[in-house]
Amino acid sequence: MDRLKPTPAPHRHGRVGWLWLLALLLCSSAWLPTAANATAAASKPSLGLRLQQAEFRTDVQSPWQRVELPDTWSHRGLSAGGTGQYRLQVDLGSSTPSGVWALRAERMSTRHEVRVNGVWVRGHLGSDEGTPRPMPTLVSIPAGLLHAGVNEVWIDVRHGSRAGLSDLVLGPEAALEPGYTWSQHRSATLAQLANAAGAAIGIFVLSLWAARRSEVVLGSFGALALLASLRNLSYYPLGPSVSLPNPGFWFFAAQVASVWLLGWFAMAFAGRRPAWFARLLNGSAALLLPAGLVVSWLGDLQPLRGIVYPWLLLLTLPALGLIGWRTLQPAAQLQRLLPATLLLVLGSALHDYLYQMGHTSIMDSYWLPYTVPLTIAGYAAVLTHRLVQVMAEGERLNLSLERRVAERTRELQAANAAKTRFLATASHDLRQPMMTIGLLTSLLREQALSPALRQLVERLQEASAAMDHLLRGLLDLSRLESGTVRPRRAAVALQPLFEAVARQCDELAMRKGLRLILHPTTAVVDSDPVLLEQVLANLVGNAVRYTEAGGVLVGVRRAGAGQVRLQVIDTGPGIPREAQLTIFDEFVQLDTPVAARSHGVGLGLAIVKRSLALLEAPLELRSEPGRGSRFSITLERARSAEAQQLPTATTAPRAAPPAAHNAAHVTAPMSAHRAAQEDPGELTPQTSPAGLLVHRRIWHLEDDEAAREALRLRLERWGAQVLGVADLAQWRQLISDAARHPPPDLLICDRHLPDGDGLTALDDWRRLYPGTPVLVVTGDTAPTDLQTLAEAGVPLLHKPFSSDELLSALLTMLPPGAPDAPQ
Structure with a gap:
């Protein structure tokens, strides 16, 4: 057998194929390179002796055959699997290798045995390492195993379908290892x-x-x-x-x-x-x-x-x-x-x-x-x-949606502003004739009428009161729905609210023979005083209206840390379970004889629901038909510092318009008619003669002719002397001629005039008659208008008002003592 001479390691075509694959993969080419059959490890030739000739046999009985490396079995007509043996001779010349050398193969079966000069070095054909695969291999050769001259290398392999052996490189392990590592990474x-x-x-x-x-x-x-x-x-x-x-x-x-x-x-x-x-x-x-x-x-x-x-x-x-x-x-x-x-x-x-x-x-x-x-x-x-x-697209839609939302928001804001203006105008324009009707009806009742006419006047008064109740409910509900009402929280003592609500509902309760019981309380809560009084007045008013026998109880209980529960309990007909949700909708009433006789319109509980939503106060209803109802409101207690600053209930001014009728806020001194009600000893029209205001001189600034005439007749019936003007021009003329008139005792001034704001007349009045009382009457309900009135610091009487409310306010504001006789 001829010796196999070592030959230098040339650049083989496989290396070019591998680089071509990498290039085409990176470029997303449409054809595949033959990259994996590369035989070199780096761009420079590997250090060592390249072995490209060997002898091969399938078993010990078969003769040796000379083969060229790389050797592919199928190309030589051998079966695609099995065992084989390679024998190589390497002439190292006269020098003996020093250190550890290695034998490197680009492709060698993972099941192999390697012997050098008859000494086993690595591997076992019978090992169970999975399916045999041709992989890059580096076989370390211990120091001293190679010698000068001819050395013999035997490689036994076991293959599956992919059988053969690449060419080999023999050299120092340190020199071959980087190329083997790169080949492993590459393959x-x-x-x-x-x-x-x-x-x-x-x-x-x-x-x-x-x-x-x-x-x-x-x-x-x-x-x-x-x-x-x-x-x-x-x-x-x-x-x-x-x-x-x-x-x-x-x-x-x-x-x-x-x-x-x-x-x-x-x-x-x-x-x-x-x-x-x-x-x-x-x-x-x-x-x-x-x-x-x-x-x-x-x-x-x-x-x-x-x-x-x-x-x-x-x-x-x-x-x-x-x-x-x-x-x-x-x-x-x-x-x-x-x-x-x-x-x-x-x-x-x-x-x-x-x-x-x-x-x-x-x-x-x-x-x-x-x-x-x-x-x-x-x-x-x-x-x-x-x-x-x-x-x-999502960003585009979001931008479009944001634009549409902004546009819709502007439209809603404009609509709300228009609704607020409409409510203010409608409130003023509707309240004006209602006041006129009420004053004229009260005058008719005081006339000597036949029983038939008196009955007609009473029916007219009942219809007027029902219309007034409906108007106030509609306007309150509209304000709450429009979003113009904003809660103004403060420390609110509940006892004064109880007393105010009792005064509103006592008369009806007594007429029906009911007991209206309000347990005294010292509780102080954090809430809006006006909205809370409106809620309580509606709940108690409903309870009195729908209860035929028994009574109504109002009280406060503790409800955990920092909370109280305000409860209104009645012995009325009760509310069926299926109606306990819908009863809070607008214009919803129970279909019962009691509801038919109550003359309600179904707005009270709707106002309660919306007001409590603004206050963020939970409302709970428990009711059984035939056993009455219990409404519970959970309120937060006021902080102790705020509660200590509250004035007493008997002297505390209530800076608000009549809360049962109005959900808006006014920060002003006490309403005149409410002040009269604070003192139960005050006279009322039911107990007073017609000349209660005799010789009192009252100036009246009002643009509506019917309202001005009705108020004049009402005041003169009580004995007052009335001087009325219709606008600011007439007012200025009256002020310029003030010396020609006896000093007045009181000014009743309307807010809206055809040529300006009635509040401008107050400067002239205070300059000429300092300390003389003023009563502003208005039908305004818009929050901005009410705030302006509050800042003016004058007593208010909200249209429509009754004769009783007007007289109570006047008696409270006029100084005591007999007035001077007319000159």
Whole structure:
């Protein structure tokens, strides 16, 4: 046998093929390089002796044959698997190697035994390390084992379908190790990293699909990407080492499942589902998976792979056709990247089939581990583009929505402002005639009338009162719904509220023979005094109105830390369970005889509900038919410092208009008629003679002729001397001639005048008659108007007012003592 002479390591064509693969992968080329059959580790020749000739035999009985390295068994007509033995002789000349040397191979079976000069160095053919694969290998040769002259190297290998041996390099281990490391990274680590990234993309896409199950494209692609990436990772020993029974079947099943998922992804992507293709996919999977399992347990899967894998390649063609058809649509320019990368995968699959069957060079490697991540990245780019488009569209829609919301908000604000102006105007214009009717009706009652006429006047007065109640309820409800009412929280003592509500409801309770019981309390809560009094007045008024026998109880209980529960309990007819929610709607009344006789309109509880919503105070209703009702309001206690600053109930001014009628706020001294009610000893029209205001001189500024005339008649009936003017021009004339008139005792001034604001007349009045009282009467309800009135610091009487309220206010404001007789 001739000696094998060492030859220098040339640049072989495999290195160029590998670099070509990397370049084309980076450039998303449409063809595959022969990258994995590279034989060099770096851009410079490896240090050491390259061995390219050897002798080979299949067993000890077979003769030795000279072979060229790299050696591919199938190219020499050998069977695709089994064992073989290589023998190489290396002449190291006259020098003995020092240190540790190594033998490096680009491709050597993972099952091998290496002997140097008859001494075993590494490996065992019988080891159970999984399926044999040709991989980069570095065999360390202990120091002293090589000597000068001829050295003999024996390599026994066991192969699967991919059998052979690359050329070898012998040299110092330190010099060969960097090239081996690079070769390992190039052949395995690079593919592992790419497929690990592909698996991560697959998991991410599956998580998106889990959130949107209707996106079948996402689900099928994510599963396909994850499965294909895990399959590619398992090709390499450096991949995840999961011990599975019957591993050959799992590789086979992964191939079948990948094609099945590809088909369903293609149908979902294209939006078309050919029945024949779906049946073909499902039928193939249902047939091939059990067949593979049986064959893998009975023997070798390789013959079945040789039949099945070409069929799987054919099944990918309809899938590519569907994807290609979809990407030809005008709006799918970027998606055309997908069929291009899938063509790469199809070419790689054909190559890998030939490689797995042993028909390509031993220097070759799988291509799918490189092209599958490229395809995944391609579709990930499509998904990213889609995501960016969706985000851009979302931003555009958000901007559009924000513009529309801003426009709608401006429209609503304008509508609310218009509604507020309308309510203010309507309130003023409607309250004016209501006041006139009330004053004139009271005058009629005082006349000597026949019983029939007196009965008619009483009915007129009842109708006027009902209309006044309805008007006030509608206006209060409209203000609450318009959003113009804003709570102004303060420390509120509940006892004065009880007393005020009692004065409003006592008369009706006495007429019906009911007991109205209000338990005294020292509780002080954090709330809006006006809104809270309005709520309490409505609840108590409703209870009195709808209760026929028994009574009404108002009290306060503790309700936990820092809270109290304000309760109104009656012995009325009760509220059925099915009506306990609707009873708080507008114009809803129980269909009972009691409700029919109450003359209510169904607005009180609606006002209560909306007022408590503004106060953020929970309301609870418990009621049973025939056993009465209990309304409970949970209120926060006031802080102790605020509670200590409260004046006493008997002297505390209530800076608000009549709360039962008005939800707006006025910060002003006490309303005149409310002040009279604070002193039960004051005279009222029911107990006073008609001349109670005799010789009192009252000036009156009012633009409405009917209202001015009705008020004049009412005041003169009580004995007052009235001087009235209709506008500011007449007022100025009166002021200029003031010396010609006796000093007045009181001014009654309307707010709205045709030529200005009635409040401007107050400056002239205070200059000429300092200390002389003024009573402002108004129908204003808008918050801004009420705030202006509050800042004026004058007593207010809100239209429409009754004769009783007017007289109470006048008696409170006029100084005691007999007035001077007219001059």
